Amino acid sequence: MHTNADKGLTLKAIIFAVLTSCYATWFLFSAIEALCQEVEIGDEEPPLPLHPPSDKEPATNENDFYKGSPDMSAILSFINPPLGQLQSPSSISLVAGKPASFIVSLENSRNSLNSYSLQILEAALHYPRYFGYHIQNFTAQRLQNTLEPKQQASLHYTFVPAAQLTGQHFDLAVILTYHDQTGKLYSHALFNETIAFLEDAEGMDVELIFLGLLIVGVCILVLIFIWHWISKKASRRPHSGKSSAAFNGTDGATFNEYVTKKSSNQPNSGNGTYSMAFAVPRANYSSSSYRYQGSQKWKPPVQF
Numbered sequence: 001m002h003t004n005a006d007k008g009l010t011l012k013a014i015i016f017a018v019l020t021s022c023y024a025t026w027f028l029f030s031a032i033e034a035l036c037q038e039v040e041i042g043d044e045e046p047p048l049p050l051h052p053p054s055d056k057e058p059a060t061n062e063n064d065f066y067k068g069s070p071d072m073s074a075i076l077s078f079i080n081p082p083l084g085q086l087q088s089p090s091s092i093s094l095v096a097g098k099p100a101s102f103i104v105s106l107e108n109s110r111n112s113l114n115s116y117s118l119q120i121l122e123a124a125l126h127y128p129r130y131f132g133y134h135i136q137n138f139t140a141q142r143l144q145n146t147l148e149p150k151q152q153a154s155l156h157y158t159f160v161p162a163a164q165l166t167g168q169h170f171d172l173a174v175i176l177t178y179h180d181q182t183g184k185l186y187s188h189a190l191f192n193e194t195i196a197f198l199e200d201a202e203g204m205d206v207e208l209i210f211l212g213l214l215i216v217g218v219c220i221l222v223l224i225f226i227w228h229w230i231s232k233k234a235s236r237r238p239h240s241g242k243s244s245a246a247f248n249g250t251d252g253a254t255f256n257e258y259v260t261k262k263s264s265n266q267p268n269s270g271n272g273t274y275s276m277a278f279a280v281p282r283a284n285y286s287s288s289s290y291r292y293q294g295s296q297k298w299k300p301p302v303q304f
Contacts, residue, residue, distance in 0.1 A: 015221060015224070066175070066187055066188065066189035066192075067188070067189070068176070068178075068186045068187070068188030068189070069114075069116065069178075069180065069186050069188070070109075071108060071109040071111075071112035071114060071116070071149075072106060072107070072108060072109070072116060072147075072178070072186075072188060073106070073107050073109065074104055074105065074106050074107075074176065074188060074190050075104070075105045076102055076103070076104050076105075076174065076190050076191045077102060077103050077105070078100065078101070078102045079101055079102060079103055080099065080100055080101040080158075081094070081095070081100065092193055092194070092195045092196065093195065093196040093197070093198055094161060094195055094196075094197055094198070095161075095197070095198050095199075095200050096161045096162065096163050096164070096165045096166040096197040096198065096199065096200065097160070097161065097162070097163030097166075097200050098160070098161075098200055099158055099159070099160050100158070100159060100160070100161065101156065101157060101158040101159075102156075102157055102174075102191075103154055103155065103156055103157075104121070104154065104155040104157065104174075104176065104190055105152065105153075105154050106118075106147060106152065106153045106154070106155065106176075107147075107151075107152045107153075108147040108148060108149050108150065108151050108152075109149065109150075110149060110150045111149075112149040113149070114149075114180040114181050114182075115146055115147060115148045115149070115180070115181055116146070116147045116178045116179070116180055116186075117144075117145070117146045117178060117179055117180075118143035118144070118145040118146070118147070118153070118155075118176065118177075118178045119142070119143060119177045119178055119179065120140055120141065120142055120143065120175075120176070120177040121140075121141045121143060121155055121157055121174075121175075121176050121177075122137075122138065122139070122140040122141065122174075122175055122177075123138045123157065123159055123172060123173065123174045123175070123191075124136065124137045124138060124172075124173055125137075125138075125161070125165075125170040125171065125172055125173075126170065126171050126173060127170065127171070128169070128170070128171050128194055129171075131171075131173065135165075135170055136161065136162055136165070138159040138160075139159070141155075141157060143155070155176075157174070161197055163200070165197040166197055166198065166199045166200075167197065167198075167199065168196075168197055169194050169195065169196050169197070170194070170195060170197070171192060171193065171194050171195070172191060172192070172193065172194075172195045173189065173191065173192045174189070174190040174191040174192070175187055175188065175189055175190065176188045176190055
């Protein structure tokens with residue numbers, strides 16, 4: 001039978017286990033949130049050519065530099081999400097925290113006299129109309145392809161926007177770097193449009209998981225407290241046993257046993273008096289027992 005001390009120890013152990021699980025869940029949530037906040041942010045300048053133009057070459061502005069070679073034509077199509085070839089830049093939206101990928105289709109013109117060696121395909125996020133400050137840099141993919149005249153090529157690129165960019169708008173710049181046979185370097189801006197980053201509604205929020213576990217833990221504690229309180233109240237009630245004997249004249253065996261024990265426990269007095277009780281069946285006598293006291297000798301009952 002469990003005592004109150006054992007119940008108290010059990011209650012403390014359960015409370016300690018629930019509090020420990022809640023603290024572990026909170027610690028795990030904090031660690032995940034800290035890992036998600038690690039976003040590469042820098043103020044790197046846009047990619048520059050490996051060999052800057054000399055003083056003898058004609059000066060070109062930034063827009064002309066990122067136009068690429070007139071012999072090269074490129075088409076960028078998003079495949080994840082399946083946006084395809086974008087017609088309206090204002091309708092571009094990606095889910096923050098989920099991978100996105102696109103394919104670049106390249107073609108060297110038939111009338112071209114040069115072959116082009118592909119070097120780097122890279123992408124980055126920056127503020128609208130401010131290319132010098134990068135919000136997030138993505139992987140630079142190194143290439144070793146060479147496009148001869150009338151040849152085509154396809155390039156696949158995947159990047160993952162940071163989850164902290166949800167609800168914001170930034171420009172995505174995709175730049176392909178290549179050079180011709182003479183060593184002239186080109187930086188071709190394949191894509192440079194504003195993108196809206198949406199929240200991922202498919203994944204389960206970690207905060208909601210922690211809140212649900214906390215509510216479940218509190219409910220368990222309340223139920224344990226109620227159970228302990230009811231058990232304590234029930235243990236204070238006196239235990240009602242069965243009645244020792246019911247002298248209602250209906251149970252002859254119980255009555256005879258009681259009378260026999262009663263007579264055997266009475267001591268004899270010194271002057272020879274005695275006390276004796278016996279019982280007879282109720283069917284033959286109107287009274288269920290007779291008691292004789294006195295100094296005379298004992299006489300057996302009259303039999304009928």
